[in-house]
Amino acid sequence: MKRSLPLFFAFIVGFIVLLSEFIPHSPFNQIVSTLEGWFMIISGFAILLGQISLIRMNTHKIAHRLPNWQYHLAGLISFALMLSFGLLWGMRETPGILGDAPGIQAWLGLKPFDYLFDNAYLPLSATLFSLLAFFIASAAYRAFIIRGLESNLLMITAIIVIIGRTSIGTMFTGWLPENLQFWHFPNLADFIMEYPNTAAQRAILISAGLGIVGSSLRIILGIERSYLGGDK
Amino acid sequence: MKLSVLAERRIIYLVLFVAVALPLLFPIGWKTEVSGYTQMVYDLVENTPENEVVIISFDYDPSTMTELQPMGEAMIEHAFKRKQKIIATALWPMGVQMAEQAFDKVLKDYHDKQRGVDYVNLGYKVGGMVTIQAMGRDLKEVFPTDTRNTPYEEIPLLMNVRRLKDIAWVSSLSSGVPGLKEWMMVARDSYNVPVTGGCTAVSAPGFFPYVNEQQQLTGLLGGLKAASEYESLIGRLGSATTKMDAQSIAHLLILIFIALGNIKVFAAKRRKNK
Numbered sequence: 001m002k003r004s005l006p007l008f009f010a011f012i013v014g015f016i017v018l019l020s021e022f023i024p025h026s027p028f029n030q031i032v033s034t035l036e037g038w039f040m041i042i043s044g045f046a047i048l049l050g051q052i053s054l055i056r057m058n059t060h061k062i063a064h065r066l067p068n069w070q071y072h073l074a075g076l077i078s079f080a081l082m083l084s085f086g087l088l089w090g091m092r093e094t095p096g097i098l099g100d101a102p103g104i105q106a107w108l109g110l111k112p113f114d115y116l117f118d119n120a121y122l123p124l125s126a127t128l129f130s131l132l133a134f135f136i137a138s139a140a141y142r143a144f145i146i147r148g149l150e151s152n153l154l155m156i157t158a159i160i161v162i163i164g165r166t167s168i169g170t171m172f173t174g175w176l177p178e179n180l181q182f183w184h185f186p187n188l189a190d191f192i193m194e195y196p197n198t199a200a201q202r203a204i205l206i207s208a209g210l211g212i213v214g215s216s217l218r219i220i221l222g223i224e225r226s227y228l229g230g231d232k
Numbered sequence: 233m234k235l236s237v238l239a240e241r242r243i244i245y246l247v248l249f250v251a252v253a254l255p256l257l258f259p260i261g262w263k264t265e266v267s268g269y270t271q272m273v274y275d276l277v278e279n280t281p282e283n284e285v286v287i288i289s290f291d292y293d294p295s296t297m298t299e300l301q302p303m304g305e306a307m308i309e310h311a312f313k314r315k316q317k318i319i320a321t322a323l324w325p326m327g328v329q330m331a332e333q334a335f336d337k338v339l340k341d342y343h344d345k346q347r348g349v350d351y352v353n354l355g356y357k358v359g360g361m362v363t364i365q366a367m368g369r370d371l372k373e374v375f376p377t378d379t380r381n382t383p384y385e386e387i388p389l390l391m392n393v394r395r396l397k398d399i400a401w402v403s404s405l406s407s408g409v410p411g412l413k414e415w416m417m418v419a420r421d422s423y424n425v426p427v428t429g430g431c432t433a434v435s436a437p438g439f440f441p442y443v444n445e446q447q448q449l450t451g452l453l454g455g456l457k458a459a460s461e462y463e464s465l466i467g468r469l470g471s472a473t474t475k476m477d478a479q480s481i482a483h484l485l486i487l488i489f490i491a492l493g494n495i496k497v498f499a500a501k502r503r504k505n506k
Contacts, residue, residue: 033366033369036362036365036366037366039359039362040357040358040359040362040363040374043359043360043362044358046358091329092329092332092379094379094380114329117329121294122294122297125293126294126295126297128295129295129296129298130298133248133252133482134244134245134248134249136486137244137245137248137482137486137489138241138244138245138489140486140489140493141240141244141489141490141492141493142493143493144490144493144494145494145497146494155490158490159487162483162487163483163484165433165455165457165483166457166476166483166484167262167264167476167480168262168480168483168484170262170264170265171262190267190268193436193437194440197437197440198440198441201438201440202441205441
């Protein structure tokens, strides 16, 4: 029962949604509209579930003094701070439980949540992503080595696209006459993006699309059951 | 002299840091050529009549704001210039703040624009593609209030906007899922609303196939370069233009590192053969 009921629901719901794409009339459109509403409500609860899971996972690691537990503590404190500031005084124009905190706003210039968002979360988040540039530079030096025909092709393409997608490309070949404009770096980069890249991407997309159709049918028909969890 | 891997890595990091920092401190002002994809986005906004209502969806968070925020600001400014009304939405929780920051920045030059009349921020809604599908039937059902808790029916801008069909174009600035692809699949393919947008440079190749004859996407802004191109088209000296100098230098430096890495391997092979 524990497994057959979800399988039954998945089959019915999947079948109705699938059918509604081919028959977009009453009663299918109304049923699908209701199902979409339910989906949004369930998604909302998923956020709550994520937060509970985050707290449980972190408290477990802190309680058992697992390696790097200090970072988990920092994460939990940050989470609690942002949550409390947001709930108590809201953010931007939205008031919180205690109103708009005019006193704190006069002191900080912003609400506490916005102050932390602008001055801590935002720069930290952008910095973390920017660190990729350093790893890419280091990886390019060590791993982008010419070894054969394929790596040669990859290297030439990469060089054209890298130069073509920057301002330098414009300077390098900007002097070319009108009849040789195809060889202008930005144009070459656009050509690579538009034809070889698009052709390969389309092949991948079509394959992925067929794969999604296949796996969706497997779920609807109850063949694929891994989403139910458990061993079987 | 043989350097250890760690020492090499440190030198690379240091050189890259200096190379990126210098153009940011002392902008060079290199020009970029406008690509066809950016021109299509510009033309869509430019050719949309005045007073039409448009959606700009901020589907990203601060990690990718370096590339996507300048696009948001430029598109808001362009729509304001063309006297179009903007609805800001977000399929990512942090998108709400990204939208607010973008509006704050642009409004410094557009004092006459009023919240609720010329623009509105409807905020974040969970659900991704299903949310967009629901917007296709009834916007008010999905967004009963804006971020200031003003009821939908009390917002003048939304008086004649009931569903996605009432929108002139949708732009999704997207750094993942849900984002541009979901907007395209629902707003464009199901409701025939022109969809355009921007993404990070690394994800742009995946979106180019959708800029096709069926106009699944009407143009695409791919990365910082496209953002700077858009800024140059609307005559705005924004942050993307300044950052492009740093990015160009960084790209050039990566090419030099690749060349040095190959020379090193080649020399090692020669030594080994001898």
